[in-house]
Amino acid sequence: MRLRNIPGAKEEMNQNPDIVIGNPSQHKGNWSKLFNNDHPIHIEVGTGKGQFLIGMSMLHPEVNYIGIEKYESVLLRALERTKDSEQENVKFLNEDVGNILEFFEPGEIDRVFINFTDPWPKNRHEKRRLTHKGFLELYQQILNENGDIHLKTDNQGLFEYSLESFSGYGMSLHNISLDLHKSGIAGNVMTEYEERFSRKGMRIYRCEAQFEFKTHRNL
Incomplete structure (x- = not known):
C-alpha cells in the first residue's frame, strides 16, 4: 500500500519534541526521567x-506508553490526536522497529503491543513479520522478566504463524482468543483497523506471549 506523503509532517513533529521524541537513543535507560x-x-x-x-x-494513567512508527505521514495523525487529548503519559518515536535496541536498555520495557501489523504473506518476506524470531530476539532483550507481548490481528494466517513463532521460541501462550469481540474480555481498546474490520463482521484474533528469561542477561 502506497502511503500519501503529507508535506510538512517532519517539521510538525520537530515542533513538538515533547511528544515525538527526537534522538531517542539519548534516553536509553532513562525513559522514566523523561516521563518524570x-x-x-x-x-x-x-x-x-x-x-x-x-x-x-487515557484508560491507564499509571502506565507510560511509547509508540514506534517509521512513516512520518502516519505518525503525524498520532501527534495531532495526542495534542488534542493532552495526555502526558504517551510519546512517539519516528523510527524503525529494527533499531529498537538503540533506544531501550535490557529489561527497561514491561510490555510490547503488536496490533494489526502487515502480515507479509509471501514466504520470501517472512523476516519482515513483526512476530518473526528475529524480532522476538529484539523484544526479549528490552523486556523485563515479567514482560510480555500482546498481539491482535485480523489475519488468520499471521495469527497461526505467530503462535508457532512464539511457541518455537520457547514462549508461553496465554489468553488466546479466536474471536476477540465475542470473548467478553474487559478493557479492550480498538485500533482504527480493528473498528473497520469489526464493522464488517470479521474475526479479531488475540493472544499474549511471555518469554522464559533464564538466559536473558546473556543475550
Whole structure:
C-alpha cells in the first residue's frame, strides 16, 4: 500500500519534541526521567495513527506508553490526536522497529503491543513479520522478566504463524482468543483497523506471549 506523503509532517513533529521524541537513543535507560515517574513502560511497534495507544494512555494513567512508527505521514495523525487529548503519559518515536535496541536498555520495557501489523504473506518476506524470531530476539532483550507481548490481528494466517513463532521460541501462550469481540474480555481498546474490520463482521484474533528469561542477561 502506497502511503500519501503529507508535506510538512517532519517539521510538525520537530515542533513538538515533547511528544515525538527526537534522538531517542539519548534516553536509553532513562525513559522514566523523561516521563518524570517510575511507572511501567509499554510500547507499541508499528503504532500507526495512534488511536490504540492514546486510548490506552487515557484508560491507564499509571502506565507510560511509547509508540514506534517509521512513516512520518502516519505518525503525524498520532501527534495531532495526542495534542488534542493532552495526555502526558504517551510519546512517539519516528523510527524503525529494527533499531529498537538503540533506544531501550535490557529489561527497561514491561510490555510490547503488536496490533494489526502487515502480515507479509509471501514466504520470501517472512523476516519482515513483526512476530518473526528475529524480532522476538529484539523484544526479549528490552523486556523485563515479567514482560510480555500482546498481539491482535485480523489475519488468520499471521495469527497461526505467530503462535508457532512464539511457541518455537520457547514462549508461553496465554489468553488466546479466536474471536476477540465475542470473548467478553474487559478493557479492550480498538485500533482504527480493528473498528473497520469489526464493522464488517470479521474475526479479531488475540493472544499474549511471555518469554522464559533464564538466559536473558546473556543475550
